[in-house]
Each structure stands twice: as C-alpha cells, then as structure tokens.
Amino acid sequence: MFEYCTDPKSLETFQWFSCYLTTPKHMSMYYSLFTVVALILLTAPFGLMFGFMGAFASRSKNMIVRILGKGYTSIVRGVPDIVFFLFVPIALDQAIEFIRHKTLCWDVTEPIWRGNDFVVCRAAKMPLSDAAVWTHDVYGFLLAVVAFAFVFGAFCSNVLAGALKSVPRGQIEAGRSMGLGERQIRRLIEVPQMWIYALPGLSNLWQLLIKSTPLLFLLGVEDLVYWARELGGSKTSAYAYSHADWRLAYFTVLLLFYLLVTSISQRGFERMRKRLARGQNFSGAS
Amino acid sequence: MILKSLGTTLGVMALTATVAMSDTVRMGTEGAYPPYNFVNDKGEIDGFEREVGDELCARAELECVWVKNEWDSIIPNLVSGNYDTIIAGMSITEERDAVIDFSDAYFPSDPSAYVGLAGADPALINGVVAAQINTIQASHVASSGAQLMEFASPDETVAAVRNGQADTALADKAFWEPIVAESGGELEFIGEDIVLGDGIGVGVRESDGELKGKLNTAIASMKADGTLNAMIKKWFGEDAAMFE
Numbered sequence: 001m002f003e004y005c006t007d008p009k010s011l012e013t014f015q016w017f018s019c020y021l022t023t024p025k026h027m028s029m030y031y032s033l034f035t036v037v038a039l040i041l042l043t044a045p046f047g048l049m050f051g052f053m054g055a056f057a058s059r060s061k062n063m064i065v066r067i068l069g070k071g072y073t074s075i076v077r078g079v080p081d082i083v084f085f086l087f088v089p090i091a092l093d094q095a096i097e098f099i100r101h102k103t104l105c106w107d108v109t110e111p112i113w114r115g116n117d118f119v120v121c122r123a124a125k126m127p128l129s130d131a132a133v134w135t136h137d138v139y140g141f142l143l144a145v146v147a148f149a150f151v152f153g154a155f156c157s158n159v160l161a162g163a164l165k166s167v168p169r170g171q172i173e174a175g176r177s178m179g180l181g182e183r184q185i186r187r188l189i190e191v192p193q194m195w196i197y198a199l200p201g202l203s204n205l206w207q208l209l210i211k212s213t214p215l216l217f218l219l220g221v222e223d224l225v226y227w228a229r230e231l232g233g234s235k236t237s238a239y240a241y242s243h244a245d246w247r248l249a250y251f252t253v254l255l256l257f258y259l260l261v262t263s264i265s266q267r268g269f270e271r272m273r274k275r276l277a278r279g280q281n282f283s284g285a286s
Numbered sequence: 287m288i289l290k291s292l293g294t295t296l297g298v299m300a301l302t303a304t305v306a307m308s309d310t311v312r313m314g315t316e317g318a319y320p321p322y323n324f325v326n327d328k329g330e331i332d333g334f335e336r337e338v339g340d341e342l343c344a345r346a347e348l349e350c351v352w353v354k355n356e357w358d359s360i361i362p363n364l365v366s367g368n369y370d371t372i373i374a375g376m377s378i379t380e381e382r383d384a385v386i387d388f389s390d391a392y393f394p395s396d397p398s399a400y401v402g403l404a405g406a407d408p409a410l411i412n413g414v415v416a417a418q419i420n421t422i423q424a425s426h427v428a429s430s431g432a433q434l435m436e437f438a439s440p441d442e443t444v445a446a447v448r449n450g451q452a453d454t455a456l457a458d459k460a461f462w463e464p465i466v467a468e469s470g471g472e473l474e475f476i477g478e479d480i481v482l483g484d485g486i487g488v489g490v491r492e493s494d495g496e497l498k499g500k501l502n503t504a505i506a507s508m509k510a511d512g513t514l515n516a517m518i519k520k521w522f523g524e525d526a527a528m529f530e
Contacts, residue, residue, distance in 0.1 A: 023327040023328070023329075024327065024328045024329040025325060025326070025327050025328065025329040027329070028329050090366060093366075094366065097367070114492070114493045115492055115493070116365045116385050116386070116491075116492065117365055117367075117491045117492060117493045117494075118365065118366045118367050119367060119491070119493050120367065125367070129310040129311075129312055129351075129370070130310035130349070130351075133351065136353075217356065218356075218359075220355065220356075220363075220368075222354075229439075230318065230325065233318075233439070233441035233442075233445075234441065234444060234445070234465070236320060236464035236465055236468055237464060237468060238320040238321050238324065238333070238464060239320070239324070239326065239327060240326070240327045241327055242468070245444075245445055245448065247445075
C-alpha cells in the first residue's frame with residue numbers, strides 16, 4: 001500500500017502495522033464486511049417474502065397448499081440449519097446444471113451421475129469453468145442468499161402466522177360488515193395491523209440472521225469470521241508479515257463489530273415499535 | 287476492472303459459440319498449509335503446490351485457475367464438479383482412492399512428526415494428540431490407540447498444543463519445521479518420525495481419465511528434467527525427500 005512497505009522485516013512497529021493492516025489480504029477482510037452486510041440486507045426482504053408465502057399458505061382453505069405451507073415451516077424449523085445451508089445451495093446448483101445439461105447438451109449420451117461423480121458437459125457448467133472469478137463469487141453469493149432466505153423464511157412464516165392471528169377479531173368483523181372481501185380484509189386490515197405483533201419475533205430473527213453469517217464460509221463465501229481466523233492464525237516466515245497467534249485480537253475486534261451492529265439495530269427496532277404503536281389500542285403501547 | 291472482465295466473458299462466450307470450448311481447469315486447494323499451499327499477504331495462493339501446479343498446467347497446455355476450498359469439504363466439491371483437481375498436500379491413500387482418482391505422486395512420501403511443548407515426555411504421543419480432520423495423520427492417531435482431537439485447520443492443532451488442550455500434535459514434518467524453528471524453543475519434536483501414505487498426488491474425478499493422463503505426462507517430464515526436485519529443494523530445504 002505505502003512505498004516503504006517493500007521490505008516489511010526492516011520496519012518499525014508503527015510502520016509495520018500500517019503496512020500489515022493494508023495488505024491485499026487485509027483488504028479482502030474489509031471487503032468481506034460489505035459481503036456480510038449485503039447478505040443481511042438481501043436476505044431480510046427475501047426471507048420476509050418466503051415468510052409471507054408460508055404464513056398465508058398455512059392458513060389457506062386449500063388443503064394441499066396448507067400442507068405445503070405447514071410442512072415447509074415445520075421441516076425447516078426442525079432440521080439443523082447447517083443441513084439446509086449445505087443442502088440448498090448444492091441441490092440448487094445441481095438442479096440448474098442438470099437442466100442446462102438436458103437442454104444444451106441433449107446429444108450427450110453418457111450419464112450425469114457416474115459413481116460418485118456429478119458430471120455435466122462443459123457448456124452446462126454454472127458458471128462456465130472459464131468464466132471470470134467474480135462471476136463464480138457472485139453466483140456462490142446468490143446461492144447463499146437463497147439458502148439463508150429459505151431457512152429464515154420458515155421462522156419468519158411462523159412469526160407472521162402468529163401475528164396475523166393476534167389482530168383483534170373485531171377489526172376483521174368490522175371489515176366484513178363493511179362489505180370487504182377476504183383479500184381486501186387481508187390487505188387493508190390484517191397485514192397493516194399485524195406488524196406490531198410480529199415485531200418482537202422479527203427483531204429476534206434479525207439478530208439471529210446477523211449472527212449466522214459465519215455459516216457463509218460453509219458455502220464457499222469468505223466472510224469476516226473466516227478472514228479473522230485466517231489472518232489471526234500464527235504465521236511463520238513463509239509469510240512476509242510473520243507473527244504469533246493473534247486470533248484473540250482479531251476476534252475481539254469482531255466482537256465489537258457485532259455488538260455495534262446489534263445496538264444499532266435494536267435502536268432501529270425500538271423506533272419502529274413506537275411508530276407502529278401509534279393509534280393502536282392495546283396495553284403496553286407507549 | 288469489472289467492465290474488462292465482462293468484456294472477456296462476453297468475448298469468451300462469443301468464441302465458444304463458434305469454436306470448441308477452451309480447456310480451463312479449476313485447481314482446488316486449501317490455502318492453509320504452508321509451505322505446501324497458503325494464501326500470501328497479497329491474497330493469492332502461494333507455496334510449493336502453486337508452483338508445481340502452474341508448471342503442470344504450462345506443460346500440459348491447460349489454462350488453470352486456482353480455487354480455494356475448506357479442507358473438510360474438498361473431496362465432495364471435487365466430485366460435484368465445482369473444480370477439477372485437488373492439489374492440497376493430499377496423500378494418496380486407499381480410502382480416498384475409493385472415492386476419487388490420484389495422479390502419480392508429485393511429492394514423495396515424507397515423514398510425519400509429533401510436536402509438543404519443549405521437554406514433553408515422549409510417552410505423550412499416546413496421550414491426547416491433535417490432528418487435522420480427514421488426514422492420514424488423524425487416522426493414524428485413531429488407530430494408534432491415542433486419544434484423537436480433531437481440528438478443521440492445521441493452524442488450530444498448533445494452537446491446541448500451545449495452550450495445553452492437546453499433549454502433542456501430528457502433521458507432516460515439513461509443515462512443522464518452520465513452526466518449531468521459529469517458536470523460540472517453546473515447541474519441540476517428540477519421539478520418532480513416522481512415514482505415512484504413498485506420497486502426494488493430484489486428486490481428480492474418477493471419470494476424468496483424460497485430465498489424469500495429461501497430468502501424469504507433465505509430472506513425469508518434471509521428474510525427468512529435475513524441475514520437480516529443484517522446487518522441492520526450494521520450498522522444503524536440502525534435506526527434504528526427493529525423487530531419484
């Protein structure tokens with residue numbers, strides 16, 4: 001980064017650190033901060049979407065839809081997250097490649113599954129083997145977003161279903177007596193009023209989501225915790241900047257970062273709660 | 287930079303529509319086992335295997351890209367096609383050979399060694415022994431009757447010995463040497479070295495016989511003209527095991 005960094009071993013403490021903390025490898029760590037924040041911000045709306053679909057499906061009058069909705073929430077909530085984080089992206093990736101193989105290489109007669117191997121033709125690879133590195137990164141990241149949204153959507157769906165039930169019956173009956181249809185009641189009465197009941201549950205989920213980003217590394221996306229472990233581990237003189245085991249220092253910084261994010265989001269949720277409580281008639285509103 | 291790579295991607299796509307697919311080989315490695323492979327301060331894959339791999343690709347006329355993957359899932363990701371080779375200090379063993387295929391060895395079988403705190407009792411190689419998960423060292427410890435303590439990365443096994451969680455740790459001697467030398471007398475080799483495995487080879491999918499053939503030819507030519515031994519000497523020192 002700086003001109004004097006060419007020979008790290010001859011540097012004084014301050015200069016050494018200024019060079020050490022700005023190596024391209026450290027830059028990758030700072031960059032992974034954006035990856036983590038982007039993941040959280042992208043997963044939240046998609047998870048909410050999955051949640052709404054699950055919540056409405058589990059209240060549906062159609063039995064099949066209801067079973068699908070209830071099945072989704074109970075299976076995903078019951079099975080360890082880590083299983084889904086490994087399963088969803090690999091299954092999705094293989095499904096995409098399978099479809100591409102069948103459409104692009106329909107003339108290839110060799111089987112796709114050969115013993116242990118999953119082999120699709122070169123043109124069906126997703127992304128292509130010779131695609132730029134960033135395409136692989138973005139693809140992996142998007143698979144991760146889908147996996148996270150799938151898992152958090154199930155929890156969300158349970159929170160939303162509970163919140164929808166908590167909307168006072170009188171409100172819905174009032175809507176009916178005014179001649180509103182089912183959909184209008186849902187859109188004009190239930191959904192706007194359920195947020196105040198959903199908020200505590202959703203804020204819990206938000207915190208869980210922030211905490212679970214280290215699982216990203218399972219999916220091949222390098223996150224903050226991965227870099228802290230990699231950079232903090234003891235380094236021999238094979239590295240330009242050798243040092244002892246500094247993981248404690250790195251993890252302390254991470255701790256502060258996560259605490260900061262938590263305290264900011266708690267303040268955000270408190271403001272939202274006050275705002276939503278306005279004009280609502282129930283005990284506990286301030 | 288993104289625009290430029292977009293341009294090349296589009297260019298490649300246009301080319302592939304008319305000409306045959308170019309042969310990009312994705313090389314999977316762990317990036318946490320110096321001096322075999324590690325991520326240097328520039329954030330690039332570096333080490334003995336980076337040099338060997340690049341030379342193999344040059345000789346086999348393949349275009350290669352390096353991909354980093356966690357050790358624990360390195361075989362499943364090869365098998366499902368996320369990359370095409372494993373070149374990560376992986377010893378050729380029967381268990382692994384049942385799932386994937388190996389090229390000829392590009393590194394002879396070298397000794398593994400136990401490391402403990404200075405002055406430790408040699409009998410501690412039968413105490414609590416740390417090793418990286420899914421390695422030949424871990425299976426050796428498990429079968430030796432000692433109590434095995436497994437870790438995801440090699441660096442964590444060193445930390446486990448330093449903080450007393452484990453009595454000793456077992457890994458390739460070449461991995462230990464710089465660590466022991468630079469520990470300022472804190473760490474020491476304990477007991478005798480042991481030789482495990484049949485050398486280190488490049489892992490490929492069993493259905494990928496063509497790539498295996500190309501790699502074997504390139505490895506043979508590197509052995510013949512002494513390039514491979516020169517690289518071993520550069521990364522592992524004069525005393526390292528070499529090819530005849």
